[in-house]
Amino acid sequence: MTTTPSAPTATAPARTRPPLPPRRLPRRGRPIVADVLAALAGLGLGITLALGISAQSLHSVATLPGLLTAVGRVTGLLASYAMLVTVALSARIGPLERAIGQDRLIRWHRRLGPWGLYLLLAHVVLITVGYAGLEGTGVLHQLWLLVLTYPGMLGAAVATALLFLAGVTSYERARRRFRYETWWTIHLYTYLALLFAFAHQVDDGASFVEHPLATIWWTTIWLALLAAVLWWRFLLPVVRSLRHRIRVADVVRESPDVVSVVLEGRRLDRLPVAGGQFFQWRFLTKGAWWEAHPFSLSHVPHGDRMRITVKDLGDHSRELAGMRAGTPVFIEGPYGRFTADAALNPKVVLIGAGVGVTPLRSILQDLDEHADVAVLLRGRSREDLVLRDEIADEVRRRGGRLWEVLGPRATVRLNATTLRKALPDIHERDVFLCGPEEFTQLVAAECRRAGVPEARIHLESFVL
Ligand SMILES: Cc1cc2nc3c(=O)[nH]c(=O)nc-3n(C[C@H](O)[C@H](O)[C@H](O)COP(=O)(O)OP(=O)(O)OC[C@H]3O[C@@H](n4cnc5c(N)ncnc54)[C@H](O)[C@@H]3O)c2cc1C
Structure with a gap:
C-alpha cells in the first residue's frame, strides 16, 4: 500500500484543523557567491605565490641545487594551497553549495585534487634533490636524513603518505574495488594529514620562519577553512538534528x-x-x-x-x-539545487526512471499551483513506476499530463522524436530529469535535440 506522510488516518477527527503555517524554504542560491569566491581564491593564490617567491634570495638561487630547493619550496606552498581549495570545495559551505550545487563542487574537488598531489610530489623530489646537491650527498641518503633528523619532517612524511593514499584510492578504477565506507574512512585521514602538513610548514618553511606576516596569512586561511568545515560539516548538522x-x-x-x-x-x-x-x-x-x-x-x-x-x-x-x-x-x-525554483518558466516536464522519481515527486509539491505540468515516467513495467499512483493523483489535481513509457530499453526508446510527439511544446518547457546516470545523460541529450535550451535542463543523478 502506498501512503504519504500527509495522508489523513482513518481515525482522524472530523473537525478541521487550523491550516499549517507556511513551510520554511532554503535561501535561493546567488550566482555572485561563486564569482566572489573564485576571485578570492585567485587573490589568495597570488598572495601565496608572492610570499613564496619573496622569501627566496637571489643569492640562494644562483646555483642549480639552490634553484631546485627554491622551486621546491614554492611548489610545497602551492600544493598546500591547492589542497586548501580542494577541501573547501567539499566542505559543504552553505552559500557555495546553494550557488553551485554539491554535484558540481564534488566534480571540481575531484579535478583539482590530483594537482595538489602532483605539486606535493614535485615539492618532495625538488627539495630532496636540491638539498642533496647543496650538501653533496646521495638523493636517497638525503631523503632519509630529511625525514629522520629534521624537526617536524616525520609528521610531514606521514601526511604525504596519507594524502597519496587518499588520492590513489580515489582514482575511478581503484575506488570501484573498495566499499564506499572504506574509501570515506581513508579520506577522513586527510584532515589529520593537513594538520601535520600545516605544522611542518609554519615550523620549518623558509617562507614562514622569521616572516611573521606570511605566518599570519597562512594561519588565517587555514583557520578559516577549519571554521568552515567545523560549522558546515559538523556543528550545523548537530544543531539541526538536535533541534528537530x-x-x-x-x-x-x-x-x-x-x-x-x-x-x-x-x-x-x-x-x-x-x-x-x-x-x-x-x-x-x-x-x-x-x-x-x-x-x-x-x-x-x-x-x-x-x-x-x-x-x-x-x-x-x-x-x-x-x-x-x-x-x-x-x-x-x-x-542540492534540483528544486522547483530552478525553473525559468511555468511550463515544466518532469522525467523520471526507477527510484529517480523520488525527488520529482517532492518537486511536484513545490511547483506553483498555476504551473503547466507534464510528467513522464519510464520503467520496464507499471510495477516499476515508483510512487506512480500518488504522482498520478497530483498531476490530475493540477490538470496536468502524465504519460508512462513502459517496456525494455532495447525496444522502447525515449528519443527526440518520441519526446516531441508526446509533448510538442517540449522546447518551451523546463525539463527536470532524474534516474540512473546513463538514463539522465541520454535523455538530456535527446531533450537538447528536441530543442530544449541547455539552461532549461535540470538534472539529478544519484551519483556523487
Ligand atoms: C544526491 C543523491 C540522492 C540520492 N537519492 C536517493 C533516493 O532518493 N532514493 C534512493 O533509493 N537512492 C538515492 N540515492 C542513492 C543512494 O544514496 C545509494 O543507493 C545508497 O547510498 C547505496 O548504499 P548501500 O550501502 O545500500 O549500497 P552500496 O552497495 O554500498 O553502494 C551502491 C552504490 O551507491 C554508492 N554509495 C554508497 N554509499 C554512498 C554514500 N554514502 N554517498 C554516495 N554514494 C554512495 C556506491 O558508490 C555505489 O555506487 C541518492 C544518491 C545521491 C548521490
Missing part, C-alpha cells in the same frame, strides 16, 4: 525492492528544505550509525512529517526496510 529530533515514524513497502521511510520530528516545517533536495541520513542504530547515505525527499515536510523513498541497491538501503519506528536519525543538509 527526527525519528523513523513508519516504513512502508512500495514494491518488492522499494520502501518509503516516513520520518517525524519537531517543527519539520521550519527545516529549510525544498522538494528535490537531499540530506545525508544517519540512522542511529547499532550497525548503521557510523554511515551516512544521501537520499532525496520524496515528500516535503508537512507539519511534523516528511519522507524518503529508497531502492534496495546495497547493504545499507536494504537495512532501511527493517528500521524500527522510533529509531533516531541524524541529518546533514539539505543539499
Whole structure:
C-alpha cells in the first residue's frame, strides 16, 4: 500500500484543523557567491605565490641545487594551497553549495585534487634533490636524513603518505574495488594529514620562519577553512538534528525492492528544505550509525512529517526496510539545487526512471499551483513506476499530463522524436530529469535535440 506522510488516518477527527503555517524554504542560491569566491581564491593564490617567491634570495638561487630547493619550496606552498581549495570545495559551505550545487563542487574537488598531489610530489623530489646537491650527498641518503633528523619532517612524511593514499584510492578504477565506507574512512585521514602538513610548514618553511606576516596569512586561511568545515560539516548538522529530533515514524513497502521511510520530528516545517533536495541520513542504530547515505525527499515536510523513498541497491538501503519506528536519525543538509525554483518558466516536464522519481515527486509539491505540468515516467513495467499512483493523483489535481513509457530499453526508446510527439511544446518547457546516470545523460541529450535550451535542463543523478 502506498501512503504519504500527509495522508489523513482513518481515525482522524472530523473537525478541521487550523491550516499549517507556511513551510520554511532554503535561501535561493546567488550566482555572485561563486564569482566572489573564485576571485578570492585567485587573490589568495597570488598572495601565496608572492610570499613564496619573496622569501627566496637571489643569492640562494644562483646555483642549480639552490634553484631546485627554491622551486621546491614554492611548489610545497602551492600544493598546500591547492589542497586548501580542494577541501573547501567539499566542505559543504552553505552559500557555495546553494550557488553551485554539491554535484558540481564534488566534480571540481575531484579535478583539482590530483594537482595538489602532483605539486606535493614535485615539492618532495625538488627539495630532496636540491638539498642533496647543496650538501653533496646521495638523493636517497638525503631523503632519509630529511625525514629522520629534521624537526617536524616525520609528521610531514606521514601526511604525504596519507594524502597519496587518499588520492590513489580515489582514482575511478581503484575506488570501484573498495566499499564506499572504506574509501570515506581513508579520506577522513586527510584532515589529520593537513594538520601535520600545516605544522611542518609554519615550523620549518623558509617562507614562514622569521616572516611573521606570511605566518599570519597562512594561519588565517587555514583557520578559516577549519571554521568552515567545523560549522558546515559538523556543528550545523548537530544543531539541526538536535533541534528537530527526527525519528523513523513508519516504513512502508512500495514494491518488492522499494520502501518509503516516513520520518517525524519537531517543527519539520521550519527545516529549510525544498522538494528535490537531499540530506545525508544517519540512522542511529547499532550497525548503521557510523554511515551516512544521501537520499532525496520524496515528500516535503508537512507539519511534523516528511519522507524518503529508497531502492534496495546495497547493504545499507536494504537495512532501511527493517528500521524500527522510533529509531533516531541524524541529518546533514539539505543539499542540492534540483528544486522547483530552478525553473525559468511555468511550463515544466518532469522525467523520471526507477527510484529517480523520488525527488520529482517532492518537486511536484513545490511547483506553483498555476504551473503547466507534464510528467513522464519510464520503467520496464507499471510495477516499476515508483510512487506512480500518488504522482498520478497530483498531476490530475493540477490538470496536468502524465504519460508512462513502459517496456525494455532495447525496444522502447525515449528519443527526440518520441519526446516531441508526446509533448510538442517540449522546447518551451523546463525539463527536470532524474534516474540512473546513463538514463539522465541520454535523455538530456535527446531533450537538447528536441530543442530544449541547455539552461532549461535540470538534472539529478544519484551519483556523487
Ligand atoms: C544526491 C543523491 C540522492 C540520492 N537519492 C536517493 C533516493 O532518493 N532514493 C534512493 O533509493 N537512492 C538515492 N540515492 C542513492 C543512494 O544514496 C545509494 O543507493 C545508497 O547510498 C547505496 O548504499 P548501500 O550501502 O545500500 O549500497 P552500496 O552497495 O554500498 O553502494 C551502491 C552504490 O551507491 C554508492 N554509495 C554508497 N554509499 C554512498 C554514500 N554514502 N554517498 C554516495 N554514494 C554512495 C556506491 O558508490 C555505489 O555506487 C541518492 C544518491 C545521491 C548521490
